Amino acid sequence: MAKDEFDLFVIGGGSGGVRASRLAANLGLRVGVAEEYRFGGTCVIRGCVPKKLMVFASDYASKFQDSKGFGWNYRSMSFSWRKFSNSMRSEVDRLEKLYESMLHSSGVITFKQKAKLNGHNSVILNDGTILKAKYILLAGGSGPSRISIHGENLAISSNEIFSLTELPKKLLIIGGGYIACEFASIFNGLGVNVRQIYRGEKILRGFDNDIRNHVETCMRNRGVNITNNVQLKSINKVKNGLEVYLSNGQKEISDQVLLAVGRQPKVEDLGLDKVDLRLTENGAIYVDQFLKTSIDSIYAVGDITDRLNLTPVAIKDAVAFINTVFCEKKTVPDHDLVPTAVFTRPEVGTVGLTEAEAIIKHKIKIFKTSFSPMGNRISCREEQILMKLIVCHKTDKVLGCHIVGEGASEMIQIFGIAIKMGVKKSDLNATCAVHPTIAEEIVTLK
Numbered sequence: 001m002a003k004d005e006f007d008l009f010v011i012g013g014g015s016g017g018v019r020a021s022r023l024a025a026n027l028g029l030r031v032g033v034a035e036e037y038r039f040g041g042t043c044v045i046r047g048c049v050p051k052k053l054m055v056f057a058s059d060y061a062s063k064f065q066d067s068k069g070f071g072w073n074y075r076s077m078s079f080s081w082r083k084f085s086n087s088m089r090s091e092v093d094r095l096e097k098l099y100e101s102m103l104h105s106s107g108v109i110t111f112k113q114k115a116k117l118n119g120h121n122s123v124i125l126n127d128g129t130i131l132k133a134k135y136i137l138l139a140g141g142s143g144p145s146r147i148s149i150h151g152e153n154l155a156i157s158s159n160e161i162f163s164l165t166e167l168p169k170k171l172l173i174i175g176g177g178y179i180a181c182e183f184a185s186i187f188n189g190l191g192v193n194v195r196q197i198y199r200g201e202k203i204l205r206g207f208d209n210d211i212r213n214h215v216e217t218c219m220r221n222r223g224v225n226i227t228n229n230v231q232l233k234s235i236n237k238v239k240n241g242l243e244v245y246l247s248n249g250q251k252e253i254s255d256q257v258l259l260a261v262g263r264q265p266k267v268e269d270l271g272l273d274k275v276d277l278r279l280t281e282n283g284a285i286y287v288d289q290f291l292k293t294s295i296d297s298i299y300a301v302g303d304i305t306d307r308l309n310l311t312p313v314a315i316k317d318a319v320a321f322i323n324t325v326f327c328e329k330k331t332v333p334d335h336d337l338v339p340t341a342v343f344t345r346p347e348v349g350t351v352g353l354t355e356a357e358a359i360i361k362h363k364i365k366i367f368k369t370s371f372s373p374m375g376n377r378i379s380c381r382e383e384q385i386l387m388k389l390i391v392c393h394k395t396d397k398v399l400g401c402h403i404v405g406e407g408a409s410e411m412i413q414i415f416g417i418a419i420k421m422g423v424k425k426s427d428l429n430a431t432c433a434v435h436p437t438i439a440e441e442i443v444t445l446k
Contacts, residue, residue, distance in 0.1 A: 014041020016314030017139030034115035058189025066379035117271030151235030168255035339416030341409035349412025352400030
């Protein structure tokens with residue numbers, strides 16, 4: 001095969017693109033992958049990984065405070081944003097090198113530059129090189145959405161939040177989704193004065209209403225100033241920061257403004273003018289159940305299809321694509337009952353149907369509890385854990401599980417297995433609890 005020819009060429013070196021590239025190369029195929037920014041994609045470089053490191057950093061202040069009730073004493077406590085940022089960047093750099101190393105060890109040919117479609121079976125690199133491929137996989141992911149207002153360019157997005165040279169004293173966050181709420185919790189935990197404004201009535205749209213209410217209450221109690229039913233109108237640069245004007249007539253000064261108003265598929269400058277590729281109504285790449293686009297030789301996985309935008313889903317998509325195209329094993333990626341977590345403080349773990357979704361199709365029973373975990377009693381923290389099960393009245397199957405509190409993300413991963421296997425409430429009742437734990441409440445709910 002000529003140097004400019006490939007069995008598979010992947011545009012995008014994120015989680016889905018890297019997994020597909022490695023799997024294909026391990027089958028003995030000639031594979032190329034192009035990444036315009038850094039290998040690892042949003043998750044590794046400016047998403048899941050650095051965000052979770054920030055979550056860890058932000059937790060220490062409350063842990064130090066809670067420790068007083070357990071007899072610990074200390075004279076002072078300080079946080080160095082610079083030291084933490086350096087540590088965070090070092091870990092991200094390490095993972096980026098690991099991704100590149102795994103690609104090279106699998107025999108994948110990498111191109112550290114932008115690539116876009118040049119035809120049904122060809123791509124063009126940023127340097128003008130044209131490459132041919134039997135199959136092309138679009139795995140470019142998504143990017144932060146922007147809003148059309150005066151001074152929008154003065155705000156930062158989740159792409160830039162990890163590169164701040166200093167910790168702001170005051171941060172205004174625009175948005176009410178999981179990204180906005182996570183960063184509100186993180187920076188509040190780091191001692192920043194955080195105000196979050198959201199145009200809707202309640203944060204975390206799409207989640208179970210009990211979870212939304214509980215998280216918002218807890219975030220407020222921790223010090224996040226949440227204002228709903230308000231929109232950002234404009235931003236102006238002034239001597240002492242950024243002056244923002246809100247739809248309720250208020251104006252205030254903030255050191256930074258973070259726009260966290262959603263994400264959109266990265267389809268701009270993808271070469272769509274060269275191919276007649278079908279898009280969905282919201283501008284994502286259309287794919288069928290086997291991840292094939294409207295062109296037989298072009299497939300797409302992950303966020304660029306805007307179906308379920310999670311790293312593990314992109315990886316599952318990649319495996320399904322390889323099975324279907326190169327292993328003669330047609331595979332439909334399973335996006336049903338995918339457990340998810342929101343790393344607010346307190347954190348959220350959820351899988352299955354919300355109460356509002358379940359009641360449309362089923363007669364249901366609700367099992368719900370809120371309680372103070374043992375550690376909070378001594379630390380005098382009043383925050384409570386919330387657990388909720390939604391059960392089908394007819395079959396006794398658990399349709400949804402929703403948790404807010406310490407360890408929610410870890411618990412929901414395990415419960416995701418159970419609900420996927422069709423666990424019934426009677427199965428939980430028959431399971432002996434591990435005591436004393438937070439998780440035991442799941443099997444003792446009445």
